[in-house]
Amino acid sequence: MAAHPAWDEDGARLIIADLSHLEGATLPILHALQEEFGYVDPQAVPLIAEVLNLSRADVHGTISFYHDxxxxxxxxxxxxxxxxxxxxxxxCEALVEDLAREHGIVVDSHDGNRDAVVETVYCLGNCALGPSALVEGELIGRVDADRIAALCGARQ
Ligand code: FES
Known part of the structure; x- marks a missing residue:
């Protein structure tokens, strides 16, 4: 995964200023911020609102409308x-339950600021050695909940 720089207000202001002349600038600005930082920091909302002369609620509304x-x-x-x-x-379904019960890791949950997430995929071409997982390009067979939790860096 590409590394993103940490949120930086001055950098965000430059991006916003650069795109503010566009028609319907909110979306291009949000995309550019996410591209740069990997997400749209809530601190960007007042900056965008001010430059585009919108209310903060308008900017919030746009962010929450587009699930990306x-x-x-x-x-x-x-x-x-x-x-x-x-x-x-x-x-694998018992594994998913064990992960939640024993390690507090809910598959496909992106809530909070977890360092790692577990996402569902459908077939990694390693069917005979399942349950299978893929971590940073490495295919791992016969995983169990402990292994997945360890891969997530979770405390056990
Ligand atoms: S079903 Fe094919 S790798 Fe899981």
Missing amino acids: FRTAPPPRHIVKLCRAEACQALG
Whole structure:
């Protein structure tokens, strides 16, 4: 995953100023901020509102209307867990339950500022060795909840 610089108000102001002349500038600005920082920091809202002469509620409304915008930094690690048929037969759904119960990791939840998230995918082409997971390009077979939690860096 590409590394993003930390949120920086001066950098954000430059991006906003650069695009503020556009017709319907809110969306291009939000996309540019997310591209730069990996998310749209809530601190950007008053900056955008001021430059575009909009209310903060307008800017908030646009951010929440489009589900692509993140309002918290993206997780540093993404573990993709296969939940397709063959991996289901090999216990991936029990693994998902164990993860939640024993490690407090809810699959496909992007809530909060977790450093790692577990996302559902459907078939990683490693069906015979399921449940399968993909972590930063590395395919891992026969995973269990402890292994996934360790990959997430969660305390056990
Ligand atoms: S079904 Fe899980 S890797 Fe194919």
